[in-house]
Amino acid sequence: GKMMKPYLVDSVSDYSGTILKQTRPEEWKQPISQATAAALTGMMIETVNDGTGSQARTSKVQIAAKTGTAEVVTDELYNAWFVGFAPADNPRYAIAVVIAGADKSGAIASRVARDTLLSALGL
Numbered sequence: 001g002k003m004m005k006p007y008l009v010d011s012v013s014d015y016s017g018t019i020l021k022q023t024r025p026e027e028w029k030q031p032i033s034q035a036t037a038a039a040l041t042g043m044m045i046e047t048v049n050d051g052t053g054s055q056a057r058t059s060k061v062q063i064a065a066k067t068g069t070a071e072v073v074t075d076e077l078y079n080a081w082f083v084g085f086a087p088a089d090n091p092r093y094a095i096a097v098v099i100a101g102a103d104k105s106g107a108i109a110s111r112v113a114r115d116t117l118l119s120a121l122g123l
Contacts, residue, residue, distance in 0.1 A: 003029040045088050048110075053082060055110035060123040063114060064088040069106050080106030082113045086121065093120045 005028035012021040032040075044064035047053040053065040065084030072078055080102035085091040095116055097109045 002027050003031050041088060044084065048084070052106070053084070053110045055107040056082065056084065056114040056117075058114055058118065060118060061086050061121060062088040063117060064091075065110070065113065067106055067110060069102070069104060076103065077101045078104055078106065080109040082106070082109035084113055084117070086117045093117055 005026040007023050010023055011019050013019050041064055044066055045062060047065050047067060048056050048063045052067040053063075056063050056065055063084055063086040065082055067080075067082050069078035069080050078101075080099045082097045083095070085094040095113050097113045097116070099106070099109045099112065102108050
């Protein structure tokens with residue numbers, strides 16, 4: 001795991017659109033070891049392949065994720081969430097989906113995340 005240095009301005013342009021200054025992503029810190037990051041990624045892959053995020057599974061790309069439900073709305077409705085990334089072996093996109101008032105399975109959040117990631121990846 002690498003933590004990138006945060007920045008607010010991606011680029012500065014003049015009146016004609018010519019970019020005068022472009023921010024370049026920089027590694028800032030390493031919050032966890034590579035071994036820990038690999039183990040966590042493996043667990044997140046299993047969540048999609050055989051766990052609570054199985055509705056995000058697709059043959060087109062390996063997605064890794066953590067799912068959950070929070071803040072019970074009623075006895076039957078929950079706030080379902082899905083946090084993940086793809087491709088799992090070389091992440092290009094990360095996503096967080098929260099669906100208010102979902103059923104307890106939270107499957108809708110997994111499907112929304114899957115479809116959004118596939119679209120972003122052009123698959």
